Amino acid sequence: MRLTLIAAVSALALTGVATGALAAPVAVTQATEYSDAQLQAFGTAMSAVRAAAPTDGSAPNAEQQAAMAAAVSSSGMDITAFNALATAVSTDEVLQARLAVLATPDSPAGSVAASVTDAEIAQFGAAMVQVRAAAPTDGSAPTTEQQAAMASAVSASGLALDRFNAIAQAVSSDERLRARLELADVKAD
Structure with missing residues (x-):
């Protein structure tokens, strides 16, 4: 079983999930629904497994394998469940x-980012697609017509222009809001 754990860690490392950089993998239909609690446990286990794994790309020794298995176990997962989730996450x-x-x-509590609802995320994402399409592609200032098209796109999304602008500002500084927008984007695909 420990060798299977190593294979799962290697697979995650190759997809970029192990480093936190999400690659553009092929989406597949998810056969099993995973709860946020299961994903939290997996994330905790994965961090500990990464810390115990060799950093030079070599196969882990017996001590490292034991530490990796213990990391999975201490997260409340068994190795089979961890490997299944690792495979699912990688694809x-x-x-x-x-x-x-x-x-x-x-x-942060009370921030614009904290107040953005899931519905607003969907509206903002849809508006951004249209705003980008209407914006100049050469980096120049938008023309009056382009500004009108961008404002119309925001209005058509159901968001007020000031709320759209507040969310746009928050996106640039709030990691969680950016992650939520990415989640909405991949769900929409």
């Missing part, structure tokens, strides 16, 4: 995005 963009949201700190 499912939605699981990767959910894991990324869970790995980010909560937005």
Whole structure:
């Protein structure tokens, strides 16, 4: 079983999940639904497994394998469940995005980012697609017509322009809000 754990860790390292950089894997239909608690446990286990794994790419020795297995066990998962979730995460963009949201700190209480609802995230994402399409591609200032098209796109999304602008500002500084937007984006695909 420990060799299977090593294989799962290697697979995650190759997909970029182990480093936190989400690659663009092929999305597959998720056969099993995973709760946020299961994903939290997996994230905790994965961090500890990474810490116990060799850093030079070599196969782990017996002591490292034992430490990796103990890390999985201490997270409340068994190795089979960990490996199944590792495989699912390595191939499912939605699981990767959910894991990324869970790995980010909560937005500060009372901030704009903390107040953004899931509905507003969907509206903002839809508006951004249209705003980007209407914006100049050469980095120049938008023309009057482009500004009108961008404002119309925001209005059509159902968001007030000032709320859209507040969310846009918050996105630039709030990691959790960016992760939530990424999750909504991959769910929409």
